[in-house]
Amino acid sequence: MTYDIKDINLAPEGEKKIKWVQKHMPVLETIKKQFEEEQPFKGITIGSCLHLEPKTINLGLTLQAGGAEVVMTGCNPLSTQDDATAAGAKLGLNMYGWTGETNEEYYEQLNKVLDYEPDIVIDDGADLIFLIHKERPELLEKLRGGCEETTTGIHRLKAMYEDNALKMPIMAVNDSYMKYLFDNRYGTGQSTFDSIMGTTNSVIAGQTVVVCGYGWCGRGIAMRADGLGANVIVTEVDPIRALEAKMDGYRVMTVQKALEEADIVITATGNRDIISGDDFKHVKDGCMLANSGHFNVEINENDLASQAIGRNMLKPDIEEFVMADGRSIYLLAGGRLVNLAGQYGQGHPAEIMDLSFAMQALSAKRLLNEDMKPGVYKTRDEVDIEIAKLKLKTMGVEIDTLSDEQEKYMNSWDVGT
Numbered sequence: 001m002t003y004d005i006k007d008i009n010l011a012p013e014g015e016k017k018i019k020w021v022q023k024h025m026p027v028l029e030t031i032k033k034q035f036e037e038e039q040p041f042k043g044i045t046i047g048s049c050l051h052l053e054p055k056t057i058n059l060g061l062t063l064q065a066g067g068a069e070v071v072m073t074g075c076n077p078l079s080t081q082d083d084a085t086a087a088g089a090k091l092g093l094n095m096y097g098w099t100g101e102t103n104e105e106y107y108e109q110l111n112k113v114l115d116y117e118p119d120i121v122i123d124d125g126a127d128l129i130f131l132i133h134k135e136r137p138e139l140l141e142k143l144r145g146g147c148e149e150t151t152t153g154i155h156r157l158k159a160m161y162e163d164n165a166l167k168m169p170i171m172a173v174n175d176s177y178m179k180y181l182f183d184n185r186y187g188t189g190q191s192t193f194d195s196i197m198g199t200t201n202s203v204i205a206g207q208t209v210v211v212c213g214y215g216w217c218g219r220g221i222a223m224r225a226d227g228l229g230a231n232v233i234v235t236e237v238d239p240i241r242a243l244e245a246k247m248d249g250y251r252v253m254t255v256q257k258a259l260e261e262a263d264i265v266i267t268a269t270g271n272r273d274i275i276s277g278d279d280f281k282h283v284k285d286g287c288m289l290a291n292s293g294h295f296n297v298e299i300n301e302n303d304l305a306s307q308a309i310g311r312n313m314l315k316p317d318i319e320e321f322v323m324a325d326g327r328s329i330y331l332l333a334g335g336r337l338v339n340l341a342g343q344y345g346q347g348h349p350a351e352i353m354d355l356s357f358a359m360q361a362l363s364a365k366r367l368l369n370e371d372m373k374p375g376v377y378k379t380r381d382e383v384d385i386e387i388a389k390l391k392l393k394t395m396g397v398e399i400d401t402l403s404d405e406q407e408k409y410m411n412s413w414d415v416g417t
């Protein structure tokens with residue numbers, strides 16, 4: 001095993017954290033046991049580019065249990081937990097990256113993963129898959145395919161496919177029910193506030209929280225803001241989702257109007273420049289801006305900086321931008337995923353990543369079992385159902401089954417009033 005990480009001596013701390021999350025990832029643990037027996041990845045190298053923290057290391061250990069040689073790096077220069085990578089290396093995973101990488105270092109580490117000539121890649125945001133196509137196309141010959149973790153990655157890969165540029169099969173893990181219904185909604189909803197509250201030590205009750213984007217993440221963030229006692233405003237560009245937000249009980253308005261009232265703004269659109277240019281003129285004194293969506297482009301930091309007369313780091317993840325008219329605007333975690341990139345960004349709860357990573361593990365196995373052409377593939381509903389059943393079992397939840405008569409009734413068309 002090889003590694004290029006911050007400090008291997010941090011391993012004991014990381015190992016404790018891995019043990020803790022393993023207790024809360026029962027579905028992945030079940031799959032790990034199955035993999036130990038079946039050895040589906042014997043002789044196979046799996047390279048990943050995912051947020052590197054204890055739950056992700058546990059995914060790496062699951063693939064390793066299935067016989068894979070695993071090599072991992074982070075998918076965000078700020079989200080790596082250095083004790084977790086140290087523990088991963090101690091436990092036999094090839095591990096690259098550290099928190100606080102420069103952009104150049106980030107891509108160096110991605111390239112080191114590719115030096116292992118993986119058979120399968122697991123990506124979050126499609127940086128690794130894009131790098132293969134752009135700079136290392138010779139690797140495509142050996143590659144059996146890739147799995148993509150997040151909405152933005154799927155958008156990029158579908159765009160590549162439309163342009164005839166995608167040269168490998170991709171499992172759209174994000175688009176499975178077990179992923180987006182739980183990870184994007186409950187995961188992002190909770191971890192966004194875990195991190196904002198830890199970072200700022202601010203109250204949420206009574207604050208006006210503006211959520212930009214009412215997709216799966218936005219719905220979760222709005223729901224949790226509401227539960228914490230905030231006044232929630234949603235901004236959208238999609239009329240159907242805007243209507244849904246309205247009927248869910250939130251105020252809906254344009255972003256500039258919303259900014260006039262906002263105490264906290266959270267972007268989760270997968271799009272760029274959600275807060276940019278003149279928008280900053282509408283931001284109230286003391287407002288905090290955070291992003292839980294796409295890279296670090298949803299809040300345009302350059303536009304904010306160009307309108308500021310000063311900037312001060314108040315705490316590691318709170319930067320104050322002082323505007324000419326005396327207002328202070330606070331950017332959290334540098335506008336990168338607030339739930340992962342900051343000091344308090346631990347990512348989603350283990351119980352949630354249990355579902356996402358169960359889907360990753362089973363999708364990687366499918367890439368080996370089937371000879372798939374280049375394209376972006378939906379995961380199978382049977383796999384979603386299997387994971388849901390396993391999860392319910394571990395939660396001690398029993399559900400009913402259809403009787404033969406009910407099954408027949410549901411599938412008939414000739415029974416009316």
Ligand SMILES: NC(=O)c1ccc[n+]([C@@H]2O[C@H](COP(=O)([O-])OP(=O)(O)OC[C@H]3O[C@@H](n4cnc5c(N)ncnc54)[C@H](O)[C@@H]3O)[C@@H](O)[C@H]2O)c1
Nearest residue numbers: 150151152213215216217236237238269270271292293294
């Ligand atoms: N932080 C995390 O842990 C985490 C978890 C899952 C997904 N993500 C990322 O979050 C982003 C959103 O994911 P999702 O699954 O909710 O996507 P989604 O497609 O379900 O929702 C995005 C929503 O944003 C809206 N939108 C687009 N442009 C907008 C604009 N200019 N103003 C207002 N709304 C706009 C869209 O209409 C859509 O309703 C993606 O980048 C995804 O990769 C982050």
Ligand SMILES: O=c1[nH]cnc2c1ncn2[C@@H]1O[C@H](CO)[C@@H](O)[C@H]1O
Nearest residue numbers: 051055056124149150183346347348
């Ligand atoms: O704690 C975590 N560990 C690993 N991945 C995570 C965690 N929390 C969220 N995501 C993943 O990050 C993607 C966006 O980049 C999301 O799709 C989510 O699945």
Ligand SMILES: N[C@@H](CCS)C(=O)O
Nearest residue numbers: 075076124125152295
């Ligand atoms: N890996 C990327 C994807 C976010 S959508 C990031 O961390 O910014």
